[in-house]
Each structure stands twice: as structure tokens, then as C-alpha cells.
Amino acid sequence: VSASGKPMKRESDLIDVWFDSGAMPYAQLHYPFENKELVDSRSYYPADFIAEGVDQTRGWFFTLHAIATMVFDSVAYKNVISNGLVLDKNGNKMSKRLGNAVDPFGAIEKFGSDPLRWYMITNSSPWDNLKFDTDGVDEVRRKFFGTLYNTYSFFALYANVDGFTYAEEDVPMNERPEIDRWILSLLNSLIKNVDACFADYEPTKAGRLITDFVNDNLSNWYVRLNRKRFWGSAMSTDKLSAYQTLYTCLETVAKLMAPIAPFYADRLYMDLIAVTGRDQVVSVHLAKFPVADENLINAELEARMQMAQDVTSMVLALRRKVNIKVRQPLQCIMIPVVDEAQKQHIEAVKDLIMNEVNVKEIKFVDGAAGVLVKKVKCDFKKLGPKFGKQMKAVAAAVAGMSQEAIAELEKNGSYTFQLDGADAVVEAADVEIFSEDIPGWLVANEGKLTVALEVTVTDELKREGIARELVNRIQNIRKSSGFEITDKIAIVLSKNSNTDDAINEYNTYICNQVLANSLTLADEVVDGTELNFDDFSLYVNVTKL
Numbered sequence: 376v377s378a379s380g381k382p383m384k385r386e387s388d389l390i391d392v393w394f395d396s397g398a399m400p401y402a403q404l405h406y407p408f409e410n411k412e413l414v415d416s417r418s419y420y421p422a423d424f425i426a427e428g429v430d431q432t433r434g435w436f437f438t439l440h441a442i443a444t445m446v447f448d449s450v451a452y453k454n455v456i457s458n459g460l461v462l463d464k465n466g467n468k469m470s471k472r473l474g475n476a477v478d479p480f481g482a483i484e485k486f487g488s489d490p491l492r493w494y495m496i497t498n499s500s501p502w503d504n505l506k507f508d509t510d511g512v513d514e515v516r517r518k519f520f521g522t523l524y525n526t527y528s529f530f531a532l533y534a535n536v537d538g539f540t541y542a543e544e545d546v547p548m549n550e551r552p553e554i555d556r557w558i559l560s561l562l563n564s565l566i567k568n569v570d571a572c573f574a575d576y577e578p579t580k581a582g583r584l585i586t587d588f589v590n591d592n593l594s595n596w597y598v599r600l601n602r603k604r605f606w607g608s609a610m611s612t613d614k615l616s617a618y619q620t621l622y623t624c625l626e627t628v629a630k631l632m633a634p635i636a637p638f639y640a641d642r643l644y645m646d647l648i649a650v651t652g653r654d655q656v657v658s659v660h661l662a663k664f665p666v667a668d669e670n671l672i673n674a675e676l677e678a679r680m681q682m683a684q685d686v687t688s689m690v691l692a693l694r695r696k697v698n699i700k701v702r703q704p705l706q707c708i709m710i711p712v713v714d715e716a717q718k719q720h721i722e723a724v725k726d727l728i729m730n731e732v733n734v735k736e737i738k739f740v741d742g743a744a745g746v747l748v749k750k751v752k753c754d755f756k757k758l759g760p761k762f763g764k765q766m767k768a769v770a771a772a773v774a775g776m777s778q779e780a781i782a783e784l785e786k787n788g789s790y791t792f793q794l795d796g797a798d799a800v801v802e803a804a805d806v807e808i809f810s811e812d813i814p815g816w817l818v819a820n821e822g823k824l825t826v827a828l829e830v831t832v833t834d835e836l837k838r839e840g841i842a843r844e845l846v847n848r849i850q851n852i853r854k855s856s857g858f859e860i861t862d863k864i865a866i867v868l869s870k871n872s873n874t875d876d877a878i879n880e881y882n883t884y885i886c887n888q889v890l891a892n893s894l895t896l897a898d899e900v901v902d903g904t905e906l907n908f909d910d911f912s913l914y915v916n917v918t919k920l
Contacts, residue, residue: 391438393434393435393437393438394438394441394442396434396435396438396439397435397437397438397439397441397442397451398442399439400414400419400420400421400422400439400443400451401414401420404419414447417449420447420449420451421443421449421450421451421452421453422451422452422453423452423453423454424452424453424454424455424456424576425439425451425452425454425455425456426455426456426457426458426501427457427458428457428458428460429457429458429459429460429502431457432457436455436457439451439452440452454576456501456502456576457502458501458502459499459500459501459502459503459504459505460504460505461495461504461505461507462504462505462506462507463475463476463477463506463507464506464507464508464510465506466504466506469507477507477509479491482509482512485509486509486512486513486516487516487520487638487639488638489520489635489636489637489638489639489640490512490513490515490516490519490520490636491512492635492636493515493519493520493582493635493636494511494512494515495507496578496579496582496635497515497579497582497583497586497635498511498579499579500577500579501578501579518590519586519589519590520636520639522589522590522594523589523594523628523639523643525594526589526593526594526598526621526625527625527643527646527647529598529602529605530618530621530622530625531646532860533605533606533618533860534618534622534650536860536861537605537610537614537618539610539615539618539622540650540651540652541618541619541622541651541653542651543615543619545619546612546615546616546619548671550612550616551616551620552613552616553676554597554600554601554680554727555616555617555620556671556673556676557597557673557676557677557679557680558592558593558597558620558624559620559623559624559671560671560672560673560676560677561588561592561677561680562588562623562624562627562671563667563668563669563671563672564667564672564677565584565585565588565627565631566627566631566665566666566667567667567672568581568584569581569584569585569631570664570665570666570667572584573634578634578635581631581635582632582635585628585631585632588628589628591684593624593628596680596684597620597621597624598621600727600730600731601617601621604617605617605618606860622647622651625643625647626644626647626648626653627665628643629641629643629644629647629659630644630659630662630664630665631665633659633660637660640659641658641659641660643659644658644659644662645658645659678720679720679723679724680724682717682720682721682724682824683721683724683727683728683731685821685824686708686710686721686728686732686824686826687728687731687732689819689821689824689826690708690728690732690734690819690826690828691732692819693817693818693819693826693828693830694732694828696817697817697830699830699832700840700844701732701733702733702840702843702844702847703733703832703836703837703840703843703844704733704734704735704836704839704840704843705732705733705734705735705828705829705830705832705836706734706735706736706829706831706833706836707734707735707736707737707738707828707829708728708729708732708734708736708737708738708826708827708828708829709737709738709739709740709816709826709827709828709829710737710738710739710740710824710825710826710827711739711740711741711825711827712739712740712741713782713785713786713823714786717823717824718739721737721739722739725737733843734828734829748778748810748811748813749778749781749808749809749810749811749820749825750774750781750808750809750810750811751773751774751776751781751784751806751807751808752773752774752806752807752809753766753769753770753773753774753805753806754805754806754807755770757804757805758770758801758805758806761805762799765794765795765799768794768795769792769794769799769801772792772794772799773801773806776790781808784801784803784806784808785803785808785823786823788802788803788804789801789802789803803822803823808820810825810827813827815829815830815831816828816829816830817830837877838876838877838880838881839877839881841873841874841877841878842877842878842880842881842884842885844908845868845874845877845878845885845906846884846885846888846889848906848915849866849885849889849891849915849917850888850889852904852915852917853889853917856917856919858919861890862890862919862920863890863891863892863919863920864889864890864891864892864917864918864919864920865891865892865893865917865918865920866885866886866889866891866893866894866895866915866916866917866918867895867896867897867900867903867915867916867918868894868895868896868897868900868913868914868915869896869897869898869899869900869903869913869914869915870896870897870898871911871913873908873910873911874911874913875896878894878896879896882894892920900914900915900916901916902916903915903916904916904917
């Protein structure tokens with residue numbers, strides 16, 4: 376009996392209550408009593424996309440389709456993402472009892488909502504379980520958002536000094552340096568690929584592409600290699616091109632990242648257009664999503680620059696191996712070339728490589744010339760299942776390969792042996808190719824690329840290295856003293872037999888690099904800052920003029 380005294384009875388004809396949720400698309404429209412045309416015309420239904428947890432496979436996902444099939448002979452939705460579970464960093468289910476649960480509001484308060492969102496999207500695909508680790512969120516905050524912030528800060532610092540507002544006409548592409556055309560080619564490739572990822576419901580791939588572009592290419596390569604272009608006093612065509620190129624990259628990245636990091640992207644975008652007025656929208660989320668310009672994409676240029684990045688990375692790793700700083704010049708890189716195409720790619724960017732790794736020259740040698748002795752070692756996990764009982768004979772044949780045979784393996788990606796009267800093909804991916812170090816040199820291999828770095832430091836190279844190190848130390852003093860980037864200074868350095876020759880030889884170079892009107896040596900430096908080197912110390916006084 377109800378509260379009003381009316382009799383009630385149990386309904387015997389019941390179905391799973393999930394069918395209430397399965398009727399949601401039409402029930403929310405009060406179909407068929409209202410809005411009938413929206414459903415019948417298919418303008419409102421089926422849905423383009425749905426997302427829920429994996430447990431809904433037999434629940435909501437199923438009942439939506441079941442009702443749609445019975446009533447409309449149609450699917451209920453066109454695309455679905457079945458979310459995985461959020462686990463603790465060890466892969467265990469989060470639980471208050473175990474004390475391994477992470478308070479999401481605490482994480483947002485500590486790291487920000489956008490780093491948290493970026494971490495969860497890029498760490499693993501939405502349909503995979505996520506091992507949630509706050510250290511990972513902090514790493515995303517520092518490495519991606521921090522890097523992007525520093526890149527914007529660099530741009531804003533010099534743009535404000537020069538009064539850049541993007542009021543000038545765009546510098547024509549054929550008048551821009553190759554490195555500008557490269558980053559814009561890469562940017563448009565990024566637009567194309569990110570758009571395709573979002574269209575395919577692959578936000579993880581999209582986020583990772585944006586991360587790689589910002590960290591590896593925009594900040595660590597383009598900005599680092601082009602700092603000096605922003606330092607000149609006059610607004611030359613080259614400097615204007617640098618400003619326009621970097622601005623375009625930042626503005627576009629803000630739009631691309633907006634679906635994943637809405638707040639950060641909005642702030643970045645609005646700070647940019649507030650000065651330039653290039654868009655009249657009140658939010659990045661009301662701006663048009665970028666469209667790739669195919670005319671700006673140059674695959675060959677991208678391949679050349681990738682080669683420069685690969686060589687640079689390998690040489691810097693060799694420097695770290697023997698603790699030789701990049702500021703210390705070295706004489707030579709030697710590269711055994713696999714083919715003419717590889718040589719041409721490196722030749723086109725060799726000046727950039729030499730400047731970046733601080734070496735005087737790059738020498739090319741024939742890959743089979745024997746200057747660098749290469750050897751091959753089998754990966755038994757890959758080759759064992761392939762050759763079985765013949766593995767011992769294959770291993771012996773691989774170990775005995777000539778330099779010419781190794782060069783052919785590198786060039787073609789495979790090499791064919793004669794084994795018991797039959798062909799035996801070994802793929803480059805199934806072996807490890809390495810080079811032996813030679814006296815005074817270090818050698819590194821990566822795929823088809825081999826580089827050898829001469830690590831002998833002559834007295835002449837040492838003097839130049841001291842000069843470069845002093846430039847770095849004085850720049851740090853300028854920064855810690857709060858000097859403006861345009862402030863002129865005077866420098867007094869204490870005399871020292873380890874550095875006097877280098878300072879006298881590179882006096883003009885040091886002054887030009889640190890904006891000093893004078894650099895003098897003195898027996899004693901008053902109120903000096905101590906500079907510690909490996910086995911001696913100097914004192915320096917830096918005065919703003």
C-alpha cells in the first residue's frame with residue numbers, strides 16, 4: 376500500500392535496468408512524443424563517439440546497440456573508447472585500505488590540472504590501464520610545460536626589447552634561412568599528423584608528437600641554435616624571420632595542445648595575440664584549428680636535419696663518455712659514409728653540426744676503407760629461431776664478415792651468405808654492428824650511422840676552451856647580478872699562468888660575447904668573485920657601466 380493508501384503491486388515483467396541507460400539517446404529527447412525528426416532524420420543519432428570504462432562492455436555499450444538494432448536497425452554510436460583503469464605506480468588497484476590511493480584534487484593543487492591531464496593522456500593509451508605515478512606528473516610539468524614556458528619566455532624577452540608585434544609582412548619563404556624552413560616544415564608535418572591522430576581517436580599519439588616537437592626540435596634544437604639571431608641590435612630580415620618563425624610555432628602549438636591542456640594553451644595563446652592582434656577571438660578554443668600547408672613540408676630537408684641531430688647526439692654522448700665539455704673545442708669528427716645520399720645529407724648540414732658540437736672539421740671516409748674497423752655480433756634471440764641447428768655456422772660466418780660485407784649489410788639492410796649450398800639471409804636488425812676505438816679517438820654506432828670523435832686536446836684548442844668557459848662564467852655573473860641583456864660591462868680578471876695566454880689571445884672574442892667594453896688582467900682583484908676550475912682558481916670583478 377502506498378503512502379496515500381492505494382494498493383501497489385510488483386511488476387513481474389522486468390529487464391536489466393541498463394536498458395534504461397541504453398534508451399538514453401531518444402529518452403532524453405522524449406522521443407517519439409517530441410523531437411521525432413531529430414532521431415528519424417539521423418541528424419542527431421547515431422552518436423559519433425562514446426567513452427566509458429571497460430566494465431560497460433556488457434552494460435551501457437551493449438544496451439545502446441541492442442535497442443538501436445531492435446528499433447532502428449542501426450548502430451547507436453560510430454566510435455568507442457573503452458577506458459582502462461587507473462592503478463597505483465606498482466600496478467595495484469588503488470584502495471583506501473591499502474593506502475595507495477592518490478587524491479586527484481591534491482594532485483591538481485600540487486601540479487596543476489593540465490600537467491595531470493597531459494600525463495594521463497600521453498603516458499598510455501586510454502584503453503590501457505594506467506600505472507599512476509606522481510613523479511611522472513612532475514616530470515611532465517618540468518620537461519614539457521617548463522620547456523614550453525622557457526621557450527615562450529625567451530621569445531617574449533627579446534620581442535619586448537625589439538618591439539616585435541608581427542606588424543611587418545611575412546618574410547618570403549625563399550628568403551628565410553634553411554633552419555627556419557626546416558622548423559616550419561616540421562611544424563606543418565606536426566599539424567598534419569596531430570590532426571590525423573585526433574580524427575582517429577588517438578590522443579596519446581597526438582600528445583606525444585607535440586611533446587617531441589616542443590622538447591626535441593623547437594627548444595633543444597631550433598631555439599638553441601638560433602639564440603644569436605635575436606641578439607642583434609637592428610631588425611634585419613634575418614632577425615625578423617627568426618621572430619616570425621618562432622611566433623608561428625608557439626601560436627600553432629597552443630592551438631594543437633588545447634584539446635588536452637585547455638588552460639595552459641589558452642593562456643599561452645592569449646598572451647601571444649594580445650600583443651600582435653593576429654586573431655580577434657577571446658579564447659584559443661574559439662580559434663580555428665590549424666590546417667597543414669603542404670607546400671611548406673619538405674621531407675628531404677627534414678631528413679637532412681634529422682641526420683644533423685643524430686650526429687650531434689652521438690658526438691655529445693662521446694664527449695660525456697670522457698668528460699670533455701662542449702665548450703672545449705675538439706679538432707675532428709670522422710664519418711664512414713654508407714652511400715652517397717648519406718654523405719650529401721651530412722655535407723649539407725656539416726657547418727651546423729660543427730658549430731653545435733664544437734669541432735673544427737668533419738672528414739668523410741669510405742665505409743669499407745678500414746680506417747675504422749667494424750665488427751658484427753649476432754643477436755641469438757632473433758637469429759636462433761630463424762636458423763635453428765645452423766645457428767653455430769651462421770654465427771661463425773657473421774663474425775668473419777669482411778669490412779666490405781659489413782658495409783653492404785649497413786647499406787642494404789641485409790646480407791646473404793652461402794650456407795650448405797643454400798642462401799642464408801641475415802638482416803641488419805638481427806645483429807649488432809660496432810666499431811673498435813682507435814688511439815686518440817672514440818667511436819659510436821647507431822643504425823647505418825658511425826661517427827668517430829678525435830678527443831686529443833692540443834694547447835691551441837685548450838686556450839680556446841678556456842676562453843669559452845670564461846664567457847659562460849661571466850654570463851652567469853651577469854644573470855645573477857640582475858643586469859639587463861643590453862647592459863655594457865667592464866671586466867677585471869686576476870692573472871694566472873693557466874689562463875693568461877688564452878685571455879690575451881681571445882680578449883676581443885670574450886668582450887664581444889659578454890658585452891664588455893674592456894677586459895684587463897690584474898695582480899689583485901678587489902671585491903672579486905671566485906671562479907673555480909679543475910686545478911686552479913681565478914677572481915673576477917664585473918662592473919656595469
